[in-house]
Amino acid sequence: MLIAALAAAVVAGLIWRQQLWLRQFELSAARTQARTLAGAGVRWAMLILHDDARAGSIDHLREPWALRLPPTPLENGEVSGYIADQQGLYNLNDLVREGVAATDAQNRYRRLLQELKLPVELADSLTDWIDTDAAQRGRGGAEDAYYRALAQPRLAANAPLLRVEELAQVRGYAGEPWQRLRPYVTALPQSGLPLNVNTAPGAVLAAAVENLGHDQAEALARTDRRHANVALFRNTLPPGAIPPAETAMSVASQYFEIVVEARQGEARALARALVQRAPASAPRIIWQVYE
Numbered sequence: 446m447l448i449a450a451l452a453a454a455v456v457a458g459l460i461w462r463q464q465l466w467l468r469q470f471e472l473s474a475a476r477t478q479a480r481t482l483a484g485a486g487v488r489w490a491m492l493i494l495h496d497d498a499r500a501g502s503i504d505h506l507r508e509p510w511a512l513r514l515p516p517t518p519l520e521n522g523e524v525s526g527y528i529a530d531q532q533g534l535y536n537l538n539d540l541v542r543e544g545v546a547a548t549d550a551q552n553r554y555r556r557l558l559q560e561l562k563l564p565v566e567l568a569d570s571l572t573d574w575i576d577t578d579a580a581q582r583g584r585g586g587a588e589d590a591y592y593r594a595l596a597q598p599r600l601a602a603n604a605p606l607l608r609v610e611e612l613a614q615v616r617g618y619a620g621e622p623w624q625r626l627r628p629y630v631t632a633l634p635q636s637g638l639p640l641n642v643n644t645a646p647g648a649v650l651a652a653a654v655e656n657l658g659h660d661q662a663e664a665l666a667r668t669d670r671r672h673a674n675v676a677l678f679r680n681t682l683p684p685g686a687i688p689p690a691e692t693a694m695s696v697a698s699q700y701f702e703i704v705v706e707a708r709q710g711e712a713r714a715l716a717r718a719l720v721q722r723a724p725a726s727a728p729r730i731i732w733q734v735y736e
Contacts, residue, residue, distance in 0.1 A: 475709045475710040475711065475712035476709075476712040476714065478522075478709040478712070479522065479707045479708060479709040479712045479713055479714035480707075480714040480716075480735055482519070482522070482524055482707035482709060482714070483524070483705045483706065483707040483714040483715065483716035483735065484705075484716055484733075484735075486524055486526050486703075486705030486707060486716065487703050487705055487716050487718045487730075487733065490510075490526065490528050490703040490705065491703070491720055491727070491728045491730075493509060493510050493528070494510055494528065494701060494720065494722050494728050495722070495727050495728055497509065497510050498722055498724060502697055502724070503643065503671065503672075503673060503696050503697060504530060504641060504643060504644060504696065504697050504698045505643040505644065505670065505671045505672075505696075506643065506644055506668045506669075506670075507668070507669060507671065510528045510701075511528065511530070511644075513525075513526075513527040514526050514527065521709060521710055522707065522708045522709040522710065523707070523708050524705065524706070524707045524708075525705070525706050526703065526704055526705035526706060527703075527704055528701050528702070528703050528704075529701065529702045529704070530641055530644040530698045530700075530701055531631040531633060531698070531700040531701055531702055531719065532633075532638055532639070532640060532641040532644070532695070532698035532699065532700055533640065533641045533643075533644030533645040533646070533649065533698070534629055534630055534631040534645070534646075534649060535553065535554065535557055535629055535630045535631070535640075535649050535652060536630075536631055536632070536633045536636065536638060537554075537571065537575075537606055537609065537612075537630050537631070537632050538575065538605040538606055538632055538633060538634075538635075538636050539553075539554075539636050539637065539638075540554060540568070540571060540572050540575055541572060541575040541576045541605070541636075542636055542637070544576055544577035544578070545576065546572050546576060546582070547636075549689070550636075551568055551572070553652045553653055553689075554568050554571075554652070555568050556651065556652040556655070557629065557630075557648060557649065557651075557652035560648045560651045560652060560659065560662075561625050561626065561629070561648060562625075563622050563625060563626070564585065564617065564622075566583060566584055566585025566617065567585060567617050567618065567622060568585075569581075569582040569583040569584070569585040569586040569587075570582075570585050570586055570587045570615055570616040570617050570618070571612070571615055571618070572586070573586045573587050573588050573601060574587070574601050574602055574603075574606075574614075574615045574616075575602065575603070575604065575605055575606065576603065577603050577604075585616070585617060586616075587601070587615070587616035588601055589601055591616060592616075599614065602614075605632070605634070605636075606632035607632065607732070608632055608719075608732070608734075609627065609630055609631060609632045611632070612626065612630075628646065629646060629648050629649050631700075631702075633700050633719075634731060638699070638700070639692065639693055639694050639695035640653050640689075640693065640694050640695065641694075641695050641696065641697065641698045642670075642672060642675065642678045642694050642695070642696060643670055643671060643672055643678075643696050644698065645666065646666050647659070647662040647663035647664075647665065647666035648662065650662045650665055650666055653688070653689055653693070653694070654682060654686050654687065654688045654689070655686070655687040655688075656685050656686050656687055657682070657683070657686045658683075661683050661686070665681060665682075672696050673696065674696060675691050675694045675695065675696060676691070678694065678696070679691070698722075699721050699722055699723065700719065700720070700721055700722075700731075701719075701720055701722065701728075702717065702718070702719050702720075703716075703717070703718045703720060704716070704717050714735055714736075715735065715736040716733065716734070716735050716736075717733065717734050717735075717736065718730050718731075718732065718733040718734075719731040719732050719733075
């Protein structure tokens with residue numbers, strides 16, 4: 446009887462291990478399928494952007510690329526996603542040009558911080574993070590000495606941001622400041638790109654156009670705007686508003702972020718990609734991550 450009991454226990458243990466292995470295998474396969482599906486969604490979104498470029502040279506929020514894809518059922522899963530114009534946002538890498546702080550971009554960023562009711566000193570710490578010198582800017586600046594003294598020591602990047610998520614590492618940005626800024630900022634590999642006035646939210650327009658009030662900016666940021674050129678946008682500005690140079694604004698964009706979430710069974714995968722779309726060629730991926 447003892448031998449029979451031991452044999453039964455061994456068999457039960459083997460069956461349990463087999464079931465566990467099968468479960469782990471199924472989850473691993475589902476994760477792979479979800480990741481593959483999310484990656485395919487990114488490629489599909491790139492095709493939409495390519496078709497849009499061939500259809501016209503103006504980008505606005507009523508075009509097909511700007512429509513969010515709600516959760517769409519698939520066999521044993523679903524997929525959803527969206528495309529976001531990155532040239533309608535403030536490019537944080539504009540703060541520094543050729544390793545040195547850029548005055549005009551600094552002023553625009555401070556106006557954005559004020560619009561979002563955040564301390565303007567945040568401009569100093571981010572500039573120190575990006576610029577190539579070791580001199581601390583103002584009271585809010587932070588260079589290597591500050592970061593070395595933290596509980597988790599690190600060094601300032603002294604280079605342009607690769608992704609906006611890097612902001613969480615910069616002095617003063619963790620927590621609420623980062624969350625409040627996230628919808629309005631981006632990190633593009635090129636500096637000096639024009640702002641798309643057809644897609645910029647009100648806070649970004651208020652930062653770009655001097656003396657433009659909050660309510661005025663929100664009125665200009667309606668989703669049905671479709672300016673054919675920058676001159677038409679400038680004509681909509683209220684008296685006293687001072688826009689930047691015409692070359693600093695545009696009605697078309699090169700950079701877009703694609704976000705696709707896929708579910709296969711119980712497994713989920715989120716793909717994010719920054720793509721650049723040139724007028725005469727298909728979009729290319731600058732970076733892509735899975736979360």
